Amino acid sequence: MHDTHLHQRPGHHLWLIAGTGEGPRLAQTLLARGWRLRVSLVGAAAARPYPKQNDLELEIGALDGEAAIAERLEHADASGAPFAWVVDASHPFARVISTDLAAACRDRSQPLLRLRRPALPIDNALVLEDLADLAQLDLTGAHLLLAIGARRLGEALRHSTAEGHFARLLPTPAALRLARAAGLEDHQLACLRPGSVPSLADGALERALCRRWGITTVLARQSGGLTERLWREVADQEGLRLLLLRRPPEAATAECLPLEELLEKLGSPPPPL
Numbered sequence: 001m002h003d004t005h006l007h008q009r010p011g012h013h014l015w016l017i018a019g020t021g022e023g024p025r026l027a028q029t030l031l032a033r034g035w036r037l038r039v040s041l042v043g044a045a046a047a048r049p050y051p052k053q054n055d056l057e058l059e060i061g062a063l064d065g066e067a068a069i070a071e072r073l074e075h076a077d078a079s080g081a082p083f084a085w086v087v088d089a090s091h092p093f094a095r096v097i098s099t100d101l102a103a104a105c106r107d108r109s110q111p112l113l114r115l116r117r118p119a120l121p122i123d124n125a126l127v128l129e130d131l132a133d134l135a136q137l138d139l140t141g142a143h144l145l146l147a148i149g150a151r152r153l154g155e156a157l158r159h160s161t162a163e164g165h166f167a168r169l170l171p172t173p174a175a176l177r178l179a180r181a182a183g184l185e186d187h188q189l190a191c192l193r194p195g196s197v198p199s200l201a202d203g204a205l206e207r208a209l210c211r212r213w214g215i216t217t218v219l220a221r222q223s224g225g226l227t228e229r230l231w232r233e234v235a236d237q238e239g240l241r242l243l244l245l246r247r248p249p250e251a252a253t254a255e256c257l258p259l260e261e262l263l264e265k266l267g268s269p270p271p272p273l
Helices: 023-032 065-078 095-107 131-136 153-159 173-181 204-213 226-238 259-266
Strands: 013-018 036-041 056-060 083-089 112-115 126-128 143-147 164-169 189-191 217-221 241-245 255-257
Touching (some): 013 023, 013 065, 023 036, 023 083, 023 259, 065 083, 065 095, 083 095, 083 259, 126 131, 131 153, 143 153, 153 173, 173 189, 204 226, 217 226, 226 241, 255 259
Parallel strands (some): 013 036, 013 083, 036 056, 126 241, 143 217, 164 189
8 A cells, every 4th residue: 555645736636446457547547647646446456556656545445335435535625635536446346335435425516437337249148137047047067157256156156056166256365255155165266366377367267267177157247347358258268158247237326437438527637826
């Protein structure tokens, strides 16, 4: 975490809540335009791609709900460095964070923008409305790889009729605890962050896991980001059945824009007086 204190210059500060692969690119672009950024990230590992700059403050840890978000906004106002914009670039499936942000910003009339990831073509994937839809599928003899995050593993396992289950997780203690609580054993788990092994980039690690475990079916999330693209490529290359959990709808309380339009909307900070 960077302890850099952002210089006070009203109208030049943005608060970016980042939980997506677009976060570092977005931060780099905004810093280059002259914005001073606070970037909130869930874990320390997510901070590595961000540059070390005086105009960038990294905040590591959960936002802890609407009241805590409102307190941060109040503190920024009181310190003479209010946020010109709050930018919600959290993961499309992180609905609690987005809902809390929208409520806190609405109550304080704080300008808020939401990053919208693109919707990728369905192609040969089967989109599930919810995990309960797994119970309606014929998964006889299937080895199912769950790439949906750790929080909903237990729910997926309750509905799945597959013969074998395996999971790809982020390398955090919380994710491992949830996977074990769901009933998965260590030999059924791979705890690695995508792209963390340069020599196994571009899906090589995921393809190796699928071969090792004899995977026939992959369940991933319709996130619209790099991870969904990766699983599409792996499924196509390995001849696997691909299931996608439908992305939840965006709340109507924030203006939701794709990356380039969001950057255009933010523009550059006003010139110094």
